Amino acid sequence: MVKTHKTHVPLGEAWELMRGAYNEGLFSRADRKVLRDTQDASGSILAAPVIAKNNIPHYHASAVDGFAFKAAESIGATPGKPKSLGPSQYQWVNTGSPIPELFNTVVMVEDISYGENTKTILIHEPVHPWEHIRTIGEDTSKGNLLGREREMVTPEMACLFLAAGISSVEVLRPLQITYIPTGEELLSPQAWLSSIPSPGKVVNTNSLLVEKTLLPWGVSVHLSPSVNDSAQDIGKAILKALENSDIILVGAGTAKGKRDHTLEILENLGTVLFQGVRTKPGRPAILGAIKGTPVLGLPGFPMSTLVTLWGLLYPLITLMKTGFFEGTAFLESLFPRGKKKTVLLTPYSSSRGVLEWLRVRTVSIDDTLYALPLRSGSSSLRSMAEAEGIAVLPEEAYELQKNDPLDVWIKKESLGTAKILYQGSNDPGIDLIQGRIPCYGAELLVRSSGSLGGLAALKRNEAHLGATHLVDPETGEYNTPFIEQLELKNMFRTILYWRSQGIIVASGNPLGIKTIEDFSREEISIVNRQVGTGTRSLLDMLLKKHRISPGEIRGYEYLCSGHVHGAAMIAGGEIQAMIGIKAAADFFSLDFIPLCEEPFEILIPQRHMSHPGIRAFLKTTEDPQWRSAVDRLGGYRWSS
């Protein structure tokens, strides 16, 4: 058995190898045609052309409500000298009624009048033969082509087939795909949800992801129970799956670690086509075949799994269904919502030589549709779930600049057209607006870019609104000095609420932290926020006041993504203290030492005030349900 195989191939080469294997018969082509009742055929792919058996209509049918008669009897009729027809010369027909054999035309009931009594009708102008009649075969004649080989049956087509007398159609049997999750660390959703999971255990979400992703692809999915990381057990599961699978997927175990067995199994039981694909994420994918059945090894992280389904499984399915696929044309059917032309809101570094599946969100500001790249870690379930679309960055792309054009394949429907972008300070109250604003017909995109970042974004017209709580270290004045310095004009300004800022420490304050001066103690490590955030500027002001240099503080350069994330770090024992808002401390039942109350101020350019999304935002800030949710957070005081 030949054991050489390609490694780390570009995606295009992976497709080439796949096509080659298919054409050389490495994947066996079972005869997959089955008969399906026409009524159940919607969504199936035709395996043969469909030809009409009957005429539609199958009889001469009246197209209107009216009277059937002989067209010749109307010759010479004029409004002044109508032709009069007695009861034996006409017959009433409803829409759809057959035309009586003696007659060959129909006059609409609206176009006649009655003679001396309603038994005589008067025709006021000549009527052509076959007028207002749907003649036999007018819509569809016996023998007409109604469906093409390889075409998907729509409900409309199924109706046409039925009417044309076709009781069943030859369709492709859906491909049978088995997914085998592997790894001792996997818990079933039931086990995961029913107890507090121990460290090292994770929930198997990939089975759900695979099943629901494949569903609309017209295949049948079998989910195997999860199998331990043992070559023997996985091998057994694969051999079992061979019995009823056209394609086998093996979850995780595709890399070169101690627990990665897929390569070894493929080498022992079959053939390996390639290991590793030059994509990000999705690098450690493997494709091989055992006894004529393709076996695809999926990398374990959820986003890696997903892009491998997109970039390798979908082309493989297309190939096995249709016998061909070319280039990236499959993206059109993989993402049936199509693609949109966007420009990047922020620069983005991609790796040259690697095709990247970049997750983005999108938002329109004035006439520009912006793409916002999401965090690219393949382990992030959140950015996977939040992504509205995918940009496929080709191998040659690397340093993308702000405003560079980007084609985005749309992955999920937006909630509404009134989508607005917030840039500014990170705040749990704003996050809650995101959850509630759809009830007012809008969608809020939140980009935590810090107080100063928000002001700068407004200045550059890159946000519909922002929020800031920046203190001037000299005067202690909030916000206005910064707004004036940036010459931000024509802004609607409103203080949404006041927030309590303070020192967040572990529950019970075991290290006895009291003031900012404790931050310089050896045993204390903090987490900070990025430059330009209000919270960092507050820390800087306090340090200056107490004449402490940032260099004396462990963790000053260590950043978290927001108040709640920092508080989670304290709860997890990773750090001992931070500056943050009371709401975040309350979240994890941490101790909170208040330092000050700060105005959380919303800024909206006047010209966006009529935007339906902004109108919905302002309505939501009055919403009692949202307000009480904010109250429950703790540490907020309403300014009005």
Added chain:
Amino acid sequence: MVKTHKTHVPLGEAWELMRGAYNEGLFSRADRKVLRDTQDASGSILAAPVIAKNNIPHYHASAVDGFAFKAAESIGATPGKPKSLGPSQYQWVNTGSPIPELFNTVVMVEDISYGENTKTILIHEPVHPWEHIRTIGEDTSKGNLLGREREMVTPEMACLFLAAGISSVEVLRPLQITYIPTGEELLSPQAWLSSIPSPGKVVNTNSLLVEKTLLPWGVSVHLSPSVNDSAQDIGKAILKALENSDIILVGAGTAKGKRDHTLEILENLGTVLFQGVRTKPGRPAILGAIKGTPVLGLPGFPMSTLVTLWGLLYPLITLMKTGFFEGTAFLESLFPRGKKKTVLLTPYSSSRGVLEWLRVRTVSIDDTLYALPLRSGSSSLRSMAEAEGIAVLPEEAYELQKNDPLDVWIKKESLGTAKILYQGSNDPGIDLIQGRIPCYGAELLVRSSGSLGGLAALKRNEAHLGATHLVDPETGEYNTPFIEQLELKNMFRTILYWRSQGIIVASGNPLGIKTIEDFSREEISIVNRQVGTGTRSLLDMLLKKHRISPGEIRGYEYLCSGHVHGAAMIAGGEIQAMIGIKAAADFFSLDFIPLCEEPFEILIPQRHMSHPGIRAFLKTTEDPQWRSAVDRLGGYRWSS
């Protein structure tokens, strides 16, 4: 009970009335929230925001395969002077393993070397604390917003919810919709297919259409058995449906004919909002409410049913699900494949003051995407099934010109990108290519525009290929004189086959028709083809030869759409004779009197010869399966 209601309202006013009724509580708003297991929630609409219960990850997890240790122990390490760690100072971790409590960083296995033995590892440079560790809450912190109210759950979101400890989510219960088909003429598909249906009976395809169209809209559909055209029976069926329906649909019976009862029922049992909508098709739609449940009367023709589902039911569902909808924005989600900008290939007359749902097919020629309007009869199942997209022509549109821009909502997926347009002579053999060419990766669009029409289309660059069988009445020469006259240059020309043309008459030739001269007999009526078709020019040449004037022939001006349609008319007794090809006669077992054999010649502009669709077309003409299907048609002789 107030019995006044609006009639024949523009669609926008229909929506306004619907919104008004909803806001005034005429449609009762049952509490429709239900809990759904997270694993089954994909596709459901959230009824409340979803907030993370757990951190993801819920423990500090290694992001790589490597060694966990204390970051401080690596301070000062250099490649020349590595730090050495003994077995108690490190621990092996797999990707996903928890970080042992003593340690706070991870070095990748690729980045270390071993000391004297594999029990000692050497670190070659300082490692930051928390490097290669996915810290608690890094992906998602407890309290983060994961799903917004009114948002549809995707499989990716369901995975995120599960991982964040959410076992079930509050979603909107799917709306329950009941469809009641009415009419004595309706046969069930089983009854329809199991016998030869009598004139006047038709198959009930609307139940299938309604069910399958509504399926992807996230609603539950109940199909009632069909009910006779009696106000009492229909009323009973509606009252029964009230028990478990959020919306009731009544099929047909919405017009003002003798068998139309929906209006009367609504007036007696509830309220009518409007009767009649200014759209084409779909005019006779009715909306009302009985006991808080909206009742929508659907016109009976299939295409009218479909556009009423699109234009009235979908907005009604949106309204009842979300509480609002505005303008035509719903088209975006109704047609998730989006819209394409096209230009009209042919002029199109729409009625001013009426919104029209125009069915089209599309094809790209060079860089222009053309829309081809399909026959607009609302009774046509075929154009409904063939439509690739829908152009919504607003009330103010009427005479659309060739090359006018047209936005087309894409309705069904095309088979491939290699789509080509044929314009020219009507021919069953070409129809068969349509059915087979998808196996060669292309799609063929056939527009029967006649031999001369095809040549003219090629001249105007409005087709990828054409076919002609035009005879010069003076010389009897085929094709070339016409091609030269139009100055068609750089054409690839090939005779596909020879076709037998002749006189088609009823089976057994009861009228004893022998030659073209019989066409002038009183009892004989024929059907002709449009000007510019090869078959019409053949008839003209024969008439000229026999010195017969067209005026002497009944039906000379009566047109059919093609050979097979004409033959169906003879089979149906509508006409007695026609000029046509043998294949069409054979189809209906009609008699055929041969007149001549003509060359059926394909023309392809040289610059399209490399188009993958043309390459597929030429391959298909060599395909043995297609060739034997043509042989079975009869009357064809291969030229090579």
